[in-house]
Amino acid sequence: MLNKNEFALNLLEWYHNNKRDLPWRRTNDPYKIWLSEVMLQQTQVQTVIPYYNKFTTKYPTLDDLANAEEQDILKDWEGLGYYNRIRNLHLAVKEVQSSYDSIVPNEPEPFLALKGVGPYIGGAVQSIAFNHRIAAVDGNVLRVMARLNVDDRDISKQSTVRSVKLFVETIIPLESGDFNQALMELGATVCTPRIPKCVTCPVQSHCESFKSNSVLLYPKSTKSKKKTELYFNVFLILNNKDEIYMFKNDKNLLKGMYKFPKYDIDTSIDTIEEALNLKLSQLKEPIAEEKHVFTHQVWYMNVYLLYTNSESQHFVKISEVNEYPISVAMQKVFKHLH
DNA sequence: AATACGTGGAT
DNA sequence: TATCCAAGTAT
Structure with a gap:
């Protein structure tokens, strides 16, 4: 005692x-x-x-x-x-x-x-x-x-x-x-x-x-469970005004942080064009691959570079991207633009 | 009660 | 590289 x-x-x-x-x-x-x-x-x-x-x-x-x-x-x-x-x-x-x-x-x-x-x-x-x-x-x-x-x-x-x-x-x-x-x-x-x-x-x-x-x-503790592995394509979409498509995440994970368009790897480019209301350039090979580990998930991301002439309120000056809150996962993606 | 929720340090 | 885990809370 x-x-x-x-x-x-x-x-x-x-x-x-x-x-x-x-x-x-x-x-x-x-x-x-x-x-x-x-x-x-x-x-x-x-x-x-x-x-x-x-x-x-x-x-x-x-x-x-x-x-x-x-x-x-x-x-x-x-x-x-x-x-x-x-x-x-x-x-x-x-x-x-x-x-x-x-x-x-x-x-x-x-x-x-x-x-x-x-x-x-x-x-x-x-x-x-x-x-x-x-x-x-x-x-x-x-x-x-x-x-x-x-x-x-x-x-x-x-x-x-x-x-x-x-x-x-x-x-x-x-x-x-x-x-x-x-x-x-x-x-x-x-x-x-x-x-x-x-x-x-x-x-x-x-x-x-x-x-x-x-x-x-001691202490006794149940061991942690396995992380879910997820595979995404992430798109760096540029227009002809040195701007990039970026928007605020409203999902629970990384809520409030800004992100680049991110889709399951099996999502077609047509679906993405429709979702973003953009006409996009031809999809080429990814410019990079990134892995990011969360507490409960692992993201494997293919990074693609795309161009568009379409207009959207979601374009941000590339030089001003760093003024927005961006998760480490998305920073790993963005760094490949430089 | 069990799971979602970030990132980086230590081994 | 893999795993744990770090002054936890919301749902």
């Missing part, structure tokens, strides 16, 4: 002595803490840092972000992935602006009701910014707690995450924000997935899996 008081003391002492100087640890602004937590979802610290600095410079207050155009903030988010995160945060700060006088709610219930705020963000922001004693259970915390308690439950199940959250809330001390961050920091730097540094672990004496030499057996 975990000695809760001693565990918390050991962990917090280690955290304070080894605290990394991360940009979002220099602020008490709930908006900036919230922004950092949204960016950090499923994203490594080193990836987030430049984006966090860009956003806090360009949108230093909640109102700045709320008043921005969605396309502009998507452009600034470009390359960070999971684009619904910033679209939801935009909706959420607009809600805070209109309903809460631009003040981030300092109570869990209204905060958790905002778009994109789930159990993790709710606990992280309410504990770090407002010192509420709510757990923030991420992948790090799940791994640390599974090893501490030789917990055989599957951490990929929501029921396990809910249960771990309740458990952490039975051991969380008054310094709840620091405690939550310390638990995550321990998982990120010491209690790592493959080669945990148990020798230097500040809570080694509390760890049941260390005692039984079974650290690497």
Whole structure:
């Protein structure tokens, strides 16, 4: 059974002595803490840092972000992935602006009701910014707690995450924000997935899996499923005015990001001409092939270059393409025009 | 409950 | 190269 008081003391002492100087640890602004937590979802610290600095410079207050155009903030988010995160945060700060006088709610219930705020963000922001004693259970915390308690439950199940959250809330001390961050920091730097540094672990004496030499057996998790492989033709369509056909994606995947016409490989050129209302040049060999891997899909793309004399509102100056938010997959395609 | 949702780092 | 997985949320 975990000695809760001693565990918390050991962990917090280690955290304070080894605290990394991360940009979002220099602020008490709930908006900036919230922004950092949204960016950090499923994203490594080193990836987030430049984006966090860009956003806090360009949108230093909640109102700045709320008043921005969605396309502009998507452009600034470009390359960070999971684009619904910033679209939801935009909706959420607009809600805070209109309903809460631009003040981030300092109570869990209204905060958790905002778009994109789930159990993790709710606990992280309410504990770090407002010192509420709510757990923030991420992948790090799940791994640390599974090893501490030789917990055989599957951490990929929501029921396990809910249960771990309740458990952490039975051991969380008054310094709840620091405690939550310390638990995550321990998982990120010491209690790592493959080669945990148990020798230097500040809570080694509390760890049941260390005692039984079974650290690497935890956490238990069902293995990821196979990705769907998809084959597309993507068309770079140029007119005689140095413009290219490009439009905003309204599907769920990469919603709001701009794309070039992309069709299953068996789609006929006639169908495409009809869909785009363009008369296209003869289809030749692809100028390139690209592969792009998502969490759940792999795209194999043939890149074609086509010309047209037709008019359309979807043409954009080639020199201005980079002003639009474009996914990495489509950037891989576009680079072959140069 | 199970799956969709991006991208890049590490091994 | 293949695989895991990283401060998760919405549906």
